Amino acid sequence: MIEQKVVAPEYLFNEAEREEQFITGSEAVREAIRRANVDMAISYPITPQSESMHLVGDIYAEGYIKEYFRGENEFAVMSSVAGAAMGGVRVFTATGGPGTLRAFEAFPTWAGARLPVVCAFMTRGINSPLSIQPDTLEMAYMLDTGIIMLHAENSQDLYDMILQAFMIAEKPEVHIPVGVFVDGFFVTHTRDRVKIAPPDIKLPPYNPYSAPVPVMDMENPPIRQMRDPFVMKSNFISYAAHASWQQEILAAAERSRRHIAHYLGSLLEAENENAQVMIVASGTAVSQSREAIESARQEGLDVGLVKLKSLRPFPTEELKAVTANAKAVIVPEFNRVGWLAREVRAALEAKVKVVGGPRVFGGMTMPPDLILDEIRRCANE
Amino acid sequence: MSVKIIRPTAAFADLLPAEYLELAANGPYASPKTINDLGNFKEIIEEHPHCAGCGVALGVRLTAASLPAPADTLIVGTAGCSFFGLAQAALNYSCSAFGNQNAVASGLKRMLKIRYPDTHKDVVVLVGDGGIADIGLDLTLHSWFRREKIATIMVDNEVYGNTGGQESGMTQEGQVLNMAPKGKNFAKIPVFELAQVSGCVYCARVTVASPKKIGQVVRKAILLAREVGPTYVQIYTPCPTNFKFPPQQTINIAKKAEEGHYSFREFISDEAQAYWEKNFSSSA
Numbered sequence: 001m002i003e004q005k006v007v008a009p010e011y012l013f014n015e016a017e018r019e020e021q022f023i024t025g026s027e028a029v030r031e032a033i034r035r036a037n038v039d040m041a042i043s044y045p046i047t048p049q050s051e052s053m054h055l056v057g058d059i060y061a062e063g064y065i066k067e068y069f070r071g072e073n074e075f076a077v078m079s080s081v082a083g084a085a086m087g088g089v090r091v092f093t094a095t096g097g098p099g100t101l102r103a104f105e106a107f108p109t110w111a112g113a114r115l116p117v118v119c120a121f122m123t124r125g126i127n128s129p130l131s132i133q134p135d136t137l138e139m140a141y142m143l144d145t146g147i148i149m150l151h152a153e154n155s156q157d158l159y160d161m162i163l164q165a166f167m168i169a170e171k172p173e174v175h176i177p178v179g180v181f182v183d184g185f186f187v188t189h190t191r192d193r194v195k196i197a198p199p200d201i202k203l204p205p206y207n208p209y210s211a212p213v214p215v216m217d218m219e220n221p222p223i224r225q226m227r228d229p230f231v232m233k234s235n236f237i238s239y240a241a242h243a244s245w246q247q248e249i250l251a252a253a254e255r256s257r258r259h260i261a262h263y264l265g266s267l268l269e270a271e272n273e274n275a276q277v278m279i280v281a282s283g284t285a286v287s288q289s290r291e292a293i294e295s296a297r298q299e300g301l302d303v304g305l306v307k308l309k310s311l312r313p314f315p316t317e318e319l320k321a322v323t324a325n326a327k328a329v330i331v332p333e334f335n336r337v338g339w340l341a342r343e344v345r346a347a348l349e350a351k352v353k354v355v356g357g358p359r360v361f362g363g364m365t366m367p368p369d370l371i372l373d374e375i376r377r378c379a380n381e
Numbered sequence: 382m383s384v385k386i387i388r389p390t391a392a393f394a395d396l397l398p399a400e401y402l403e404l405a406a407n408g409p410y411a412s413p414k415t416i417n418d419l420g421n422f423k424e425i426i427e428e429h430p431h432c433a434g435c436g437v438a439l440g441v442r443l444t445a446a447s448l449p450a451p452a453d454t455l456i457v458g459t460a461g462c463s464f465f466g467l468a469q470a471a472l473n474y475s476c477s478a479f480g481n482q483n484a485v486a487s488g489l490k491r492m493l494k495i496r497y498p499d500t501h502k503d504v505v506v507l508v509g510d511g512g513i514a515d516i517g518l519d520l521t522l523h524s525w526f527r528r529e530k531i532a533t534i535m536v537d538n539e540v541y542g543n544t545g546g547q548e549s550g551m552t553q554e555g556q557v558l559n560m561a562p563k564g565k566n567f568a569k570i571p572v573f574e575l576a577q578v579s580g581c582v583y584c585a586r587v588t589v590a591s592p593k594k595i596g597q598v599v600r601k602a603i604l605l606a607r608e609v610g611p612t613y614v615q616i617y618t619p620c621p622t623n624f625k626f627p628p629q630q631t632i633n634i635a636k637k638a639e640e641g642h643y644s645f646r647e648f649i650s651d652e653a654q655a656y657w658e659k660n661f662s663s664s665a
């Protein structure tokens with residue numbers, strides 16, 4: 001194994017001198033994992049994720065990770081990752097699009113088994129027709145799996161969020177999985193300036209006994225117990241145990257708020273929050289919105305921007321606060337179903353007009369002009 | 382696991398459940414027990430909610446009593462009747478999604494090997510026929526192809542017991558069951574043969590009518606999986622509820638099967654045989 005110095009997460013995130021590199025999103029994943037003190041990574045190819053897990057394989061070969069292999073399909077990979085996490089180690093994997101759906105049953109079992117797995121989702125279209133192009137549709141399905149969901153806007157976010165995700169996931173009072181979502185191709189396959197910490201430092205190792213459930217290693221008293229919340233009997237105690245277990249997972253996600261705020265600074269970022277028209281977006285839709293806002297300001301229109309970084313837990317109160325003056329909220333998205341508009345509408349409780357769109361999908365880029373059109377319409381109403 | 386971990390602190394002993402005290406004092410952790418000791422020690426599997434006469438319950442109980450090192454054994458299960466007894470087993474047991482057991486076990490085993498390089502942590506998969514032969518077949522075979530060092534044990538009742546008696550891939554040809562209203566129209570899936578050609582270094586086929594054999598083959602499968610490679614044990618565990626025979630007939634039915642389609646079978650690779658002779662032949 002390569003020798004690296006263990007440092008406090010806060011030092012790695014905030015204090016260590018960073019070097020700026022011009023790298024792809026996939027390379028940003030590699031650089032995050034290089035510093036993440038990961039014990040095991042398991043891979044399975046799917047465009048646009050594959051390259052990042054090739055690169056993780058490379059650093060395994062270099063001696064930064066103890067174990068790595070290619071599994072047989074995504075459901076198997078997510079299951080093997082679960083087994084490893086039950087055994088008390090830090091694990092990482094990544095998938096996207098059809099891979100996310102192939103593995104779907106595993107995600108609620110991760111949350112239910114209180115596994116602090118970190119998984120990157122490089123989102124893409126879902127069949128059918130077959131498409132490998134960018135699309136965030138899979139995030140709609142993931143919203144209620146019990147996992148924490150962070151959405152990266154760019155490679156810098158991706159690098160930072162992956163590292164921060166481990167620290168958030170592993171807090172004893174949280175201890176549920178974190179998904180770091182990123183828009184495939186737009187981020188994974190483009191180069192950007194990313195500021196990264198030196199390669200000779202890494203996060204502290206995972207402490208297996210931070211788990212709120214017994215570690216699967218037979219180093220704890222073997223009373224008649226089960227590793228997972230499995231209560232199958234048809235009686236009230238079983239129902240109550242199951243119900244309270246589910247509530248506890250929700251509560252764990254709630255308790256993650258302060259840790260997300262600690263490491264990411266906040267669950268959302270707002271600019272010009274007193275504006276009458278606000279754009280609320282996540283992922284690369286934020287970048288496209290920035291361009292549209294720039295043009296709108298030149299036309300003298302008063303527009304603000306909200307970048308959602310955490311989608312689960314959802315920053316409902318923060319969003320209400322930063323849109324308090326708005327008469328309209330625009331939600332541009334890279335998918336056809338408009339899951340983010342639904343979330344925003346539910347959070348704002350019909351107090352503000354929420355424009356669900358523009359939406360592009362099937363691989364299209366989002367022309368800032370489309371967003372600008374909505375801004376003009378809302379501003380002139 | 383050091384037995385010290387489970388030894389009750391004297392001051393708190395009277396607060397602990399009697400069950401726990403008995404497990405600590407007379408369980409199988411300090412000195413492993415065998416099938417021959419049944420009745421004289423506190424078992425890993427005790428009360429369970431299986432149906433009366435359940436072959437799966439007996440298969441699970443006999444397997445648990447055959448573990449060479451229960452204090453360092455992890456059982457990975459899946460949905461199916463086997464989880465009824467195992468969910469209350471006095472060792473770490475995990476059960477996540479139906480059919481993913483060998484993938485879970487692969488990740489777990491590799492990591493325990495890294496966390497405990499000097500201790501054998503035996504990872505044992507113990508699940509039903511549907512879980513292995515149908516929904517989990519690809520994950521099972523791939524764990525064998527990858528030579529994961531886990532022992533896979535099938536409690537084969539030739540039916541989906543847990544969901545109410547449907548045909549499984551291990552059901553015998555011609556058998557009428559739910560979802561096979563005209564009788565199953567293909568043979569039992571040859572998992573034993575698949576195991577042999579897919580990398581298992583040891584395979585055995587037994588029934589619950591031969592507890593001593595179960596004791597031998599389970600122990601052998603687990604010890605060989607530690608050092609040599611994946612192993613597979615298939616135990617016939619008849620299900621009175623879904624095959625509608627009286628619960629006291631379970632053993633007779635298994636006994637009869639030993640003269641027919643469930644005769645004793647064993648396969649061992651040359652490498653495993655050499656390893657066995659070198660290390661364990663005196664105690665075999």
Ligand SMILES: Cc1ncc(C[n+]2csc(CCOP(=O)(O)OP(=O)(O)O)c2C)c(N)n1
Nearest residue numbers: 460461462479509510511512540541542543
């Ligand atoms: C994905 C999924 N599909 C189906 C089921 C329903 N299911 C639970 S147990 C079971 C049958 C188990 O049969 P087998 O593995 O033979 O075990 P047995 O109950 O006979 O011991 C089925 C179909 C499930 N839990 N998950």
Ligand code: SF4
Nearest residue numbers: 432435462542620622
């Ligand atoms: S249904 Fe069959 S296998 Fe399941 S518990 Fe009852 S007897 Fe056992």
Ligand SMILES: [Mg+2]
Nearest residue numbers: 509510540542
């Ligand atoms: Mg069965």
